[in-house]
Amino acid sequence: MKKLFLMLSFAGASIFAFAQTAPAAATPATPAATPAPDPNAPEFKWEGTTIDYGTVKKGDETNAVREFKFVNTGKSALIISSCRGSCGCTVPTCPQEPILPGAKGTIKVHYDINRLGEFTKTVTVTSNAKTPNETLKIHGIVNDPDAGKTPASGSPVQPTPVQPKPVTPH
Numbered sequence: 656m657k658k659l660f661l662m663l664s665f666a667g668a669s670i671f672a673f674a675q676t677a678p679a680a681a682t683p684a685t686p687a688a689t690p691a692p693d694p695n696a697p698e699f700k701w702e703g704t705t706i707d708y709g710t711v712k713k714g715d716e717t718n719a720v721r722e723f724k725f726v727n728t729g730k731s732a733l734i735i736s737s738c739r740g741s742c743g744c745t746v747p748t749c750p751q752e753p754i755l756p757g758a759k760g761t762i763k764v765h766y767d768i769n770r771l772g773e774f775t776k777t778v779t780v781t782s783n784a785k786t787p788n789e790t791l792k793i794h795g796i797v798n799d800p801d802a803g804k805t806p807a808s809g810s811p812v813q814p815t816p817v818q819p820k821p822v823t824p825h
Contacts (some may be wrong), residue, residue, distance in 0.1 A: 696748065696785045698754070699724045708774075708795025715768055716798050723762040723778075727754045735782045738762060742807035745776040747791065764793055771797050 660804035681745055702724040706783040711718040732753035740747055755761040777796040781787060 691724050692785060693731075695730040697729035697731050697754070697783060698785045699733070699782075699789055700728040701789075701791075704742075704789070705792045705794070706764070708793060710796045710798055711768060713769055713771055713797050713801075719768045720763055721764045721793065723764065724759065725762070726759050727756055729784065730756055731786055732756070733760070733782060734778060735760075735762075737779075737781045739779045739781075740764070741777040741779075743767075744770055744774075745778060745782075747761045747778045749780065762791070764791070766793060766795075768797055771799055 667677070699750070706721045708718065708721065708724065732755055734753050735749045738747035738749035746765045748763040748765070750762075752762050762780065766774070766776065772792075775792065775794050778791040778793070780789040780791065782789070
C-alpha cells in the first residue's frame with residue numbers, strides 16, 4: 656500500500672511539474688539591430704592555417720620556430736591586437752604595425768622543442784578583420800636522440816630483467 660501511495664504521489668508531482676506552461680515571451684518593441692558587416696574591413700588570406708613540424712630532435716632550436724604567412728585581402732589596414740598560444744610552450748610573435756591592403760605579414764610561432772612526445776597546439780589571433788578571431792594550429796613529434804644510450808659509450812642500454820620474488824608461506 657505504501658509503495659502504491661508513493662508511486663501515485665510521484666506521478667502526480669511529475670504531472671504537476673511538467674504541466675506548467677512558460678509565460679509568453681515578451682516581444683521587443685524594436686528588434687535588436689545587428690551591425691552590417693563592413694565591406695571595407697581587412698581580411699586574412701592565409702597560405703595555410705596548420706603547420707606540421709614533423710619529427711624533430713629534442714633541443715634542436717633550429718626547428719623550434721615556424722611561420723604562418725598571410726596577405727591582407729581587405730580594403731583597409733589590418734591591425735592584430737593579440738596573438739595567444741594555447742599554453743606556455745607555444746609562443747607566437749605577431750606584427751605590431753598595421754598591415755596595409757595587399758601587403759603580406761607573418762606570424763612566427765616558437766614551440767618548446769625540449770618537451771618530448773607528440774604535440775598539437777593552437778594560436779589564437781585577434782584583429783579587426785572580418786573574422787576577428789582566427790585559430791592557427793601546429794603539431795608534430797619531439798624525439799630524444801639520446802634515449803637508450805649511455806653517456807660514456809653511446810651504446811644502447813640493455814634493460815635489466817626483473818626476477819620474480821619467491822613466495823614464502825606464512
